[in-house]
Amino acid sequence: MQVDLGNVLDTATVHGVSRETLERLDARVADAHDRIERGREASEHGYEALNLPSRTDPDAIRDAVSRFDDPSAVVTVGIGGSALGAATLTDALESDVDAYYLDNVDPEAVEELLDSLDLASTVVNVVSRSGTTAETLANFLVVQEAMADAGVDWADRTFVTTGEEGNLRDLAEKHDLPSLSVPDGVPGRFSVLSTVGLAAAAICGHDIDAILEGAAAQEAQLSDSLFDSPAYAYGAVSYALAERGMLQNAMMPYAESLETFSEWFAQLWAESLGKDGLGQTPLRALGATDQHSQLQLYRAGPRDKLVTLVRATEREDVAIPETDLDGLAYLGGSSLGELLDAEFEATEASLAAAGRPNVRIEIDRVDEYGLGELLYAMEAACVLYGELANVDTFVQPAVEWGKRAARGLLGGGDFEEADAVAEKERLVIE
Numbered sequence: 431m432q433v434d435l436g437n438v439l440d441t442a443t444v445h446g447v448s449r450e451t452l453e454r455l456d457a458r459v460a461d462a463h464d465r466i467e468r469g470r471e472a473s474e475h476g477y478e479a480l481n482l483p484s485r486t487d488p489d490a491i492r493d494a495v496s497r498f499d500d501p502s503a504v505v506t507v508g509i510g511g512s513a514l515g516a517a518t519l520t521d522a523l524e525s526d527v528d529a530y531y532l533d534n535v536d537p538e539a540v541e542e543l544l545d546s547l548d549l550a551s552t553v554v555n556v557v558s559r560s561g562t563t564a565e566t567l568a569n570f571l572v573v574q575e576a577m578a579d580a581g582v583d584w585a586d587r588t589f590v591t592t593g594e595e596g597n598l599r600d601l602a603e604k605h606d607l608p609s610l611s612v613p614d615g616v617p618g619r620f621s622v623l624s625t626v627g628l629a630a631a632a633i634c635g636h637d638i639d640a641i642l643e644g645a646a647a648q649e650a651q652l653s654d655s656l657f658d659s660p661a662y663a664y665g666a667v668s669y670a671l672a673e674r675g676m677l678q679n680a681m682m683p684y685a686e687s688l689e690t691f692s693e694w695f696a697q698l699w700a701e702s703l704g705k706d707g708l709g710q711t712p713l714r715a716l717g718a719t720d721q722h723s724q725l726q727l728y729r730a731g732p733r734d735k736l737v738t739l740v741r742a743t744e745r746e747d748v749a750i751p752e753t754d755l756d757g758l759a760y761l762g763g764s765s766l767g768e769l770l771d772a773e774f775e776a777t778e779a780s781l782a783a784a785g786r787p788n789v790r791i792e793i794d795r796v797d798e799y800g801l802g803e804l805l806y807a808m809e810a811a812c813v814l815y816g817e818l819a820n821v822d823t824f825v826q827p828a829v830e831w832g833k834r835a836a837r838g839l840l841g842g843g844d845f846e847e848a849d850a851v852a853e854k855e856r857l858v859i860e
């Protein structure tokens with residue numbers, strides 16, 4: 431994996447950063463790296479996530495899911511960090527097992543999915559670190575009932591990943607369900623390389639060892655200089671640009687298979703760094719499609735964006751047939767991959783020319799190893815950014831506020847946050 435910072439330099443784009451600025455920042459990267467290493471050694475909350483490449487036991491995950499012989503589908507019931515990591519992996523990789531996610535409580539969508547599945551050959555993968563998240567538990571109760579209605583023994587088809595205690599752990603014990611534990615010290619949005627993200631991938635038959643190997647390769651490159659670590663290079667430059675007003679970060683992979691990766695990145699970046707009035711708002715875009723919609727804004731709108739362009743350098747390709755239409759002759763003999771690459775390079779050049787900094791991230795292939803590299807690197811980048819910005823990367827009090835309010839509204843306890851909902855101002859125009 432490599433990160434190319436050329437288009438954030440002030441020599442490539444006005445409003446970029448100078449090499450001197452990066453070198454000065456590098457001294458702070460060394461301090462931040464030192465703090466991160468101490469956190470990892472002590473397995474402190476959050477920092478522990480960066481130890482996962484060697485702490486996660488892929489055999490234990492494979493063993494735990496081995497009782498599900500030849501499933502047609504796996505439905506992961508979870509939300510946020512308990513769904514997006516697994517979804518990123520299974521959406522990016524091909525498998526004969528269809529992977530679905532119930533990570534919302536939209537009744538129509540839930541019903542539509544359940545109606546479409548052969549529940550007798552579907553594995554239900556319920557994931558919740560806390561074991562208390564309302565959306566996840568409600569969806570699971572609905573799935574349970576759908577299975578019972580279809581004459582399927584839900585306990586036979588259910589797999590649980592949760593903490594050592596909580597409602598879900600009690601349920602797993604009561605029904606003797608196969609289960610895995612969420613490792614200590616790993617917040618949901620940093621859990622893709624643990625049991626949380628890898629169980630669904632294992633059920634789909636993906637090579638989870640290779641995912642961890644890719645992650646380990648990035649882990650091995652963490653060092654006290656941003657010039658030696660692609661992960662730190664990305665984290666440090668994102669921070670430096672945010673300090674200069676680039677308060678939005680458009681994650682724009684040029685691969686359909688990485689579309690869900692942008693969603694995962696959005697949670698990682700938003701929940702980790704959006705604190706104390708600071709942060710960089712993640713935007714989700716897809717190349718080349720969004721060149722024809724959002725790019726206008728990125729190039730000519732407010733100067734508040736970093737654009738992150740991601741691509742794989744090797745992929746399957748499709749030749750573009752020759753045509754006798756004169757105006758299209760230039761396309762014939764070339765390929766869709768070449769066209770996609772030309773679009774990618776044109777976009778980064780056009781952004782730079784308009785004074786809009788952008789970073790190029792490349793992996794060799796969208797395969798298990800490449801995904802492991804990319805996901806670990808983004809996590810380490812995020813942790814480094816959090817250190818440089820001096821925010822508490824691993825908490826999410828603003829999200830917890832909403833969770834308590836919703837629970838209070840549903841009669842799940844006495845939460846003062848629910849009162850604020852009742853006191854809502856109204857200015858209704860009909």
Ligand SMILES: O=P(O)(O)OC[C@H]1O[C@H](O)[C@H](O)[C@@H](O)[C@@H]1O
Pocket residue numbers: 509510511512557558559560561562563566618619701826829830
């Ligand atoms: O895994 P769970 O405990 O069910 O939590 C699922 C999600 O809940 C909250 O919304 C948190 O802010 C997320 O970080 C977390 O990933």
